Amino acid sequence: MLDLLKALSSSNAFEVLMYVKENPDSNAAGVASALGLHVLTVQKILEVLEKYGIVKSKLVRSVGRPSKRYRYIGGKIEVNVDELLDLYALKHMPVREKAFEDALYDYDMRKERIKRLLVKPDRRKIVFDETEGKVLWFVPPPDSQGKPVEEIAKESGISLLQVLEAVKRLLDLGLVELVES
Secondary structure (H helix, E strand, O other), X not given: OHHHHHHHOOHHHHHHHHHHHXXXXXXXXXXXXXXXXXXXXXXXXXXXXXXXXXXXXXXXXXXXXXXXXXXXXXXXXXXXXXXXXXXXXXXXXXXXXXXXXXXEEEEEOOOOEEEEEEEEOOOEEEEOOHHHHHHHXXXXXXXXXXXXXXXXXXXXXXXXXXXXXXXXXXXXXXXEEEOOO
């Protein structure tokens, strides 16, 4: 939900929404060109809007690479403030990795992030986005006392809200645990 609030706090999101509403079946490159925005900015906005059902995409194949075409759907967005406060309450909680019998990490030392994790014996493969991988990089090992989430945010250089979202996903995946005081 924080990704949607962040996207909608930008006037760019509304420019993109208006353009897609008035020009159905537009792709990110066309929207970016028409609005004078970077294509990656438009792609990120459209991905978040699609995640919450505000726009819908279809893959169109033609000469070259397939292209996602977006159509405005609209609708109503509900914000669960209690859920956001529960997430925010994690900021002081120490977190650490969970112990696994056998896990293989694929990491990028230069970017200080974990890209993928293969958990054995069930061979569960987990791919992380940039933020999740960077946050996991800074989470201390299972035999530690953990580290407060807000400290991980400071060390990683990622905003506290983004780190909170990443920690929530890592908790949901069973990869990290909160350390009770």
